[in-house]
Amino acid sequence: MTMILPRTTVTEEDWLQAVDRLAAGKCTLLGLWGDDGCVHMALLTGSDIAVLTYVCKVGTYPSVGARHPAAIRLERAIGSLFGFEAVGSPDTRPWLDLGFWDVKRPLGAQKPAREPTPYTFLPAEGEALHQIPVGPVHAGIIEPGHFRFTANGEHVVRLEQRLGYVHKGIESLMRGASLEQAAKLAARTSGDSTAAYSLAFAQAVEAAVEVKVPPRAVYLRALMAELERLANHFGDIGAICNDASFALMHAQTGILRERTLRAAQACFGHRLMMDAVVPGGVARDIAADGPSAVAALVAEVRKVFPRLIELYDSTASLQDRTVTTGIAKPEYAKSFGAGGYVGRASGRDFDARRAPGYAPYTELSFEVPVLQDGDVNARVWIRIREVDESLKLIDQILERLPAGAIAVPVEANGGTREGLALIEAFRGDVLVYVRLGEDGRIERCHLRDASWFQWPLLEVAIEGNIVADFPLCNKSFNCSYSGHDL
Amino acid sequence: MRKTLLESLTRGPLTEPAPPPDQAALAELAQSVDRAARARLGRSLSIREVDAGSCNGCELEIHALSNAFYDLERLGLRFVASPRHADVLLVTGPVTKNMREALLRTYNATPDPKWVVAVGACAADGGVFAGSYAVAGGVKDVVPVDLHIRGCPPSPTELLKGLLAVLTSANEKAHGG
Numbered sequence A: 001m002t003m004i005l006p007r008t009t010v011t012e013e014d015w016l017q018a019v020d021r022l023a024a025g026k027c028t029l030l031g032l033w034g035d036d037g038c039v040h041m042a043l044l045t046g047s048d049i050a051v052l053t054y055v056c057k058v059g060t061y062p063s064v065g066a067r068h069p070a071a072i073r074l075e076r077a078i079g080s081l082f083g084f085e086a087v088g089s090p091d092t093r094p095w096l097d098l099g100f101w102d103v104k105r106p107l108g109a110q111k112p113a114r115e116p117t118p119y120t121f122l123p124a125e126g127e128a129l130h131q132i133p134v135g136p137v138h139a140g141i142i143e144p145g146h147f148r149f150t151a152n153g154e155h156v157v158r159l160e161q162r163l164g165y166v167h168k169g170i171e172s173l174m175r176g177a178s179l180e181q182a183a184k185l186a187a188r189t190s191g192d193s194t195a196a197y198s199l200a201f202a203q204a205v206e207a208a209v210e211v212k213v214p215p216r217a218v219y220l221r222a223l224m225a226e227l228e229r230l231a232n233h234f235g236d237i238g239a240i241c242n243d244a245s246f247a248l249m250h251a252q253t254g255i256l257r258e259r260t261l262r263a264a265q266a267c268f269g270h271r272l273m274m275d276a277v278v279p280g281g282v283a284r285d286i287a288a289d290g291p292s293a294v295a296a297l298v299a300e301v302r303k304v305f306p307r308l309i310e311l312y313d314s315t316a317s318l319q320d321r322t323v324t325t326g327i328a329k330p331e332y333a334k335s336f337g338a339g340g341y342v343g344r345a346s347g348r349d350f351d352a353r354r355a356p357g358y359a360p361y362t363e364l365s366f367e368v369p370v371l372q373d374g375d376v377n378a379r380v381w382i383r384i385r386e387v388d389e390s391l392k393l394i395d396q397i398l399e400r401l402p403a404g405a406i407a408v409p410v411e412a413n414g415g416t417r418e419g420l421a422l423i424e425a426f427r428g429d430v431l432v433y434v435r436l437g438e439d440g441r442i443e444r445c446h447l448r449d450a451s452w453f454q455w456p457l458l459e460v461a462i463e464g465n466i467v468a469d470f471p472l473c474n475k476s477f478n479c480s481y482s483g484h485d486l
Numbered sequence B: 001m002r003k004t005l006l007e008s009l010t011r012g013p014l015t016e017p018a019p020p021p022d023q024a025a026l027a028e029l030a031q032s033v034d035r036a037a038r039a040r041l042g043r044s045l046s047i048r049e050v051d052a053g054s055c056n057g058c059e060l061e062i063h064a065l066s067n068a069f070y071d072l073e074r075l076g077l078r079f080v081a082s083p084r085h086a087d088v089l090l091v092t093g094p095v096t097k098n099m100r101e102a103l104l105r106t107y108n109a110t111p112d113p114k115w116v117v118a119v120g121a122c123a124a125d126g127g128v129f130a131g132s133y134a135v136a137g138g139v140k141d142v143v144p145v146d147l148h149i150r151g152c153p154p155s156p157t158e159l160l161k162g163l164l165a166v167l168t169s170a171n172e173k174a175h176g177g
Ligand code: SF4
Pocket: A188, A191, B053, B054, B055, B056, B057, B058, B092, B093, B094, B119, B120, B121, B122, B123, B127, B151, B152, B153
């Protein structure tokens, strides 16, 4: 989905009315971010996207989080990055700013940071309760983040996350960047979703400058996106099983993942396909032997994967760990607008490829699996079914791959223009807002990872589970730290 | 039933008719890493990975070192959970200001002699993230670095080559050179 923005600047009354609608579950929050002197809120109603702007005349805006918890962290981030205050917010503690920067509100009216303000975790009350702080550096090869468990014996009573350790200041680096630099930054927002991010950024730019991408590029982009989805789903399924003490599956899916990356390398010259999607099209055409490499991969997966699924399904010790563990309730998935396998495993029937939808998916046939259980097992099964759907999509893409140009030039200069895109990454929907200045450089670019609306669900999903099941639950969510921290 | 399933699995993907062209070179490289590790340290090489601000792309390829194609474990190279058991710190990412302290702590907790390998373009000098208010710089701006492995991200083969190189250069350090 891409749109050329008619953003609407709204009155306080309209803003609050939107908050009402969010609180009543009549629409879904897609994003809430700061800008020069204002905040923007993106909403999804049915398959329509609307963007509202509230001008922060005195540096404040009416809190969305006060009535709609999904907005709370976004508001805290706006507070830390821009300094705008969400009036009425239940939680005004900083977010992303962990007290190590030299500046306060780096994207707003900057001021030097003096002493870091101490951070207060939520209090743990009750006799038998104890706290277990974990991280930021963890035992395995995973991204850094801090988790504070309040436990009663073995059971988690509450989890509180503190994130921001890999905050790189991407949105500040975006300001004034050329299109080329900005595309590189977008591609490195979350490396596991590099193709999806490049695509989201490119589509937002193309919407802004009203450029139409050649059909061949549209199909090649989708091929990249589906290869990326496959590689990540293989990796995740294996890693989840590994955390459930079933290493054999990990070894097998690791092979499939590696084969997928090698196919990507054969097609596009890079295992992760970094910088392969650029505004206007794709950076290079698929290699002559690319389609046959992909076809071989698809055949191999079709041969091996069903046996792995059978194995998953018939291993009682595995099912013991994954079934009913880490349940994310459907009502939370809905109200947080949790995307990807997290949302779809908890009954939220949403996939940005289908609706709002974008080319070429609008011309291809695929199903969007949805389950209701919301446990680790359901999140595994959504991925399993999505592997099948990606294979079907790849068949169709190879079959129909149009001939012709792979890119058109993008003339960015010529007045301020803005665009928005919503792309389905393997983990869920990525929202990108971009505004280009007179000089064709980036004035503002905001990238909202799916993880923003998934991390908070993990906090609730782990409640009542044993502490030892946290790695498994965490893996089944596989939220991005980097994509969230920016 | 279950047995056949397992057998067919192992037969399936692992017996490739012909290894991809780089597979032989890869095996050779991996073996020399192993030999080097044992010669220098008299045992396998323990690696602690630290994400100091990466986009997570580098982590994906470091993970890949453990898959059946590269099979780090088989070669006596292993990832360890604690810096206290590590010979090598494999550090990725531009070092964010928010991670600088944690990286320093990890470095200080790693016993001497130790080697720091900076992985990826970001770890070299901050990469595309250099100059941000939130980035301290490359790894060398925070802790001493013995070797840089370039790439965005470096491929598993490049990572193995780098590990071999660090072992070679580590010789002097380990034997008082
Ligand atoms: S070098 Fe590339 S892959 Fe590695 S952290 Fe930096 S941007 Fe990500």
